[in-house]
Amino acid sequence: MVEPVDVRTARPFGGPPPEVAAAVAPDPAADAVLAELVTALPADRVLIDPDTVAPYVRDEAEWAEHGRPVAVVRPHSTAEVAAVVAACARHRVAVVTRGAGTGLSGGANAIDGCVLLCTERMREIVEINPGERLAVVQPGVVNDDLRAAVAGHGLWYPPDPASAPWSTIGGNVATNAGGLCCVKYGVTRDYVLALEVVTATGEVVRVGRRTAKGVAGYDLAGLMVGSEGTLGVITEITVKLRPLRTTPPRTVVGFFDTLAECGAAVAAVTARGLQPAAFELIDRHCLRAVNEWKRAGLPEGAAALLLAQTDLPEPAASAEAEAIHAEFVAAGAKDAMMSTDPVEAEALFDARRLAYPAIEQRGDAVLTEDVCLPRGRLAEMLEQVEDIATRHRTLIANLAHAGDGNLHPLIIVPHGDEEAKARAQAAFDEIVAAAIALGGTVTGEHGVGLLKRSGMRRELGPGALAMQRAIKAALDPYDILNPGKVIG
Template sequence: MLDDPLIAALRARAPRSRVLVEEDIPSGYLHDEAAGAPFGQARALVLPQDTPDVCAIVGTCAEFDVPLVPRGAGTGLSGGANAVDGCVVISTERMNQVREVDVENQTATVQPGVVNDDLKRLCAEHGLWYPPDPASSAWSTIGGNVATNAGGICCVKYGVTGDHVLGLEVVVGDGTAVRLGCHTVKGVAGYDLRGLFVGSEGTLGVVTEVTLRLRSRNRTPPVTVVGFFKELADAGRAVAAVAACGVTPAALELVDRNCLRAVDEWKRTGMDRDAAVLLLARSDAPPGAAEEEGRVLMDCFNGAGATWADVSTDPVESEALFEARRLAYPALARLGPVLTEDVCVPRRHVPEMLARISDISATWEIPVANIAHAGDGNLHPLIRMPSLDAAATVRVQHVFDEIMDAAIALSGTVTAEHGIGLLKRDGMRREMSLAVIAMQRSVKEALDPRGIFNPGKILG
């Protein structure tokens, strides 16, 4: 590798970057957290520090006609950051500077390697708040959040990452850095290229800077409503009732028995392990209004058949409950391999979607646990992989595919926040018409004519 002209060029043109060759690349840089998604062996791993470094790296890959796979922290669950053989992996983890927090205009400008929770803490010091909160917020980076248009618990009321991205700096196919969007709250000059790059999973260019919309920090303790249900379908009806009641909660989360038991075995939370499902709702409205919203939400829970429901204004208790929700996936994953789904349906169809997931699980005799951002219809069925033998793998894949098909049949989508990556390419083709797929290919070919950016992802 010492005489590899590509490696020599990368080191010469991006001298501030760290460049590792094939045999020195830690295996963790070759893939994300998607169970079963294939990955190859990279030719090089490059860790740039700034935009000029990225320009040099992209320009060099274009000159040598070498594929380039961008990655953030690698917390994705769709295979979107997986290496292909002979590629250059470009990790933005060293690009971790907050360029500016503009208190007056309520914006932050950051490099892509800034960790989501780190930005939240810094904003809080200025009385501001960055709402998007994916479950991986303690580790995932803003660049990765932009790449998948990540959501989280708060998105039912405050929107996903793309709703907070005002502007981007992006390095495109010839190594040129361009700025998209603006620093203003409103701006409609030309096509929305900023929006096009949000959620593009590194297939159109490399994001090197992001300007984000912030909100004033809410200092009022939230009101939390908790409800336990004996049947998953009852919880689904409660979700539909909330959607129809006129209240938009700041969060509405679902955790089923399988996840509750896994969390309790791990952390000894003392929650009701016999309940089929837990629903958690939160109101962050002003005092008085929050209590009223809490009562309305509890009425929805009770009307749908909750075995127990209550309202809490204790911030410690509230945080403990939501922490149990955040721990659901890692608690289950520590017990064995888990393939994570990410489908979304209209909220009125949540009961039917939950029923179909149960039927699919029973048909293929593959255990499926459920967590969900239930307030916006975004379900995360967690498919347990009982073994790694060929027969079990085939059954797991059937479950994965049939859950996507069920979501499509209910006017839903195959992914709401994890992205297409490698795992959901077939599902996207079933969801979209041939004409729309052709339009997407045209965009890819126009912005990446050499086809070097993250090949194989989204469109295949």
């Protein structure tokens, strides 16, 4: 990290290249906010040097546009967040909040002239309470760090997005992050008990509860989850925990020659009432990428593999694994096996985890889709994706949280090929349209951000959109909280 410059003397963006400076219109409101923040906060909180600011201006949705913030602010406390938002509210300057920036929809991307509020310095685990099975954390705590900390108390925080080693709980809450085990254990929303939130006027408000149940008023905590920083800035999170799982998981793997067989297997496992704790699909493009990168030796002949894990206590786990295996075989798996070896099982799940970085490290641009289908339509959707890829002459690899019907087509384009990029964009739009036509949603777990705004408008009716806008206007009347994102 570049040393922060002394903002008390520096000009916003220090000395940017002339052509960039010219692109930024003078903004007296933003200048006034900056002056206030510099006076109100310790010097290290406010970054304005362009090189220092640059890493903060966007998330991992590389195709989404982003603007230039007037400053990046890294508060250490709720009071500092409140001071930032209050200053922005007074001057009607936008506040864009971000955690680790691992988002995939552009939700945390800077807007021109905004204050970019980064929670990375708010990383205290405030409380771990085994008696009440809850933890209280600041928003900048990293997902895996929370999981490790509570494991020491015999507890488990289930939501496990692929970004868990880097992403923050605040970002997970803002996007209602999913992950592998949510097929059995639910998504982030299912684990948020209470939130401390700074409102659009800079007021500090507590919503939700510490008790197992509670119905005192509207579910404001639930409303904040997934609102992507457009309704408030989350400054503290109380999460529900589960007892730590102690049985080693059993893994079942099946290789399928066709996507239709793959889809039939998913449907059959669900219809039989089985409840795998993870149920993933990896297609041949992803397998090949993992092999190329890691010499993993995974069979590439199949159209896709399914990977299921059961975490029941024995002997129920064996029975469930056998039942899943039987359904894989019945659906036409050309190769299906059960693994009792945790090392082997972990290697298979590593292939799942490595698939996305394996695609990414090839150096191409990746446009990540996130549609979620009724489980029974997954195979149909996969076939439509193949057809879309062919018609638009675009390579599309597929990962799916199959048990949830949550599909991530990865649209791959060589960097700098503008024509290919246009074809990829067309494919993206067609995938969104196909998902809606099949009764699905345009985003299963990544959020709306910038990339899914038009898709969301197509998915929801005018009545639901009007309700969303009414809520946004009610809680953020000056439209300063992450404006232009989600419903903005």
